[in-house]
């Protein structure tokens with residue numbers, strides 16, 4: 514019997530569905546907003562995703578400002594800068610539109626608008642004293658899950674390290690998940706972000722911090738991603754595939770919001786900061802290698818994942834069945850054309866000691882991982898991944 518007390522975190526409200534963003538004006542007003550700051554990046558603006566939202570908001574009588582300078586791996590400075598803009602203009606509600614980077618900047622900006630100092634002052638667990646401005650988060654990819662979690666990540670340019678803020682106040686007031694916004698995503702981004710969602714679900718499912726709630730969300734997400742990611746990759750305008758990938762990403766987000774991540778994210782982070790590969794891509798590269806290492810830590814759960822994605826194998830052979838999951842993940846990576854070795858990205862073998870050094874700074878993510886990692890283990894994993 515499980516003796517732990519479990520938490521479940523989620524936004525106040527989630528809207529999921531084709532055309533859900535048509536509600537944005539009404540919902541923003543319902544949250545008391547009058548002056549809106551939309552935080553996004555230029556790619557999302559150029560894809561034509563921001564204009565309809567802006568028109569809808571203005572149609573509801575709201576005053577809209579746009580901050581469209583979010584970059585991948587957003588810096589802490591960018592969060593401080595957008596919070597400064599909020600204070601100067603008297604903005605009273607924040608809407609993040611985009612991938613994980615834009616949603617994370619929106620979270621940070623809404624909190625910094627009501628709390629003194631800089632975002633780096635709040636990296637850590639529950640250091641934020643005051644609720645921020647109300648925030649609505651609208652993902653345009655299917656992977657980040659940031660629209661429903663209580664964490665956000667910024668890069669500290671001083672030491673080029675990813676730093677994480679955990680706070681219940683980082684959870685959105687409203688998440689609007691509209692699969693129509695993901696239709697124009699290029700297949701490469703579909704693959705990377707979809708694999709990020711898979712990693713969220715898998716890492717949470719085998720996590721030492723898994724809960725009865727995260728189990729439900731993670732297992733459904735894994736099943737949906739295995740089924741729909743190849744289709745969404747093959748045919749970006751397949752609305753059924755996009756719908757289910759948006760749902761899967763949302764479910765995986767709800768899972769890891771309560772259950773926590775693990776060593777895949779830990780060892781992927783240095784590939785992002787050192788080589789500027791997209792977050793989802795770095796997770797995808799590390800997934801089969803970390804999974805292979807982790808198997809003995811929770812064979813029954815890995816075997817169950819294999820079953821969920823239709824690789825059941827011999828029911829009596831737990832070891833063999835668990836091992837099938839690595840094969841299945843490699844099959845999925847091949848389907849969506851993601852090479853999963855560091856050398857495929859021009860990363861030299863000589864880079865491994867630095868990656869080990871950086872990876873060892875993410876030990877908070879080793880705690881919920883199903884197998885402990887020593888520095889030697891990390892080196893072995895990166896070497897196999899090379």
Ligand SMILES: [Fe+2]
Nearest residue numbers: 709713792796
């Ligand atoms: Fe992630």
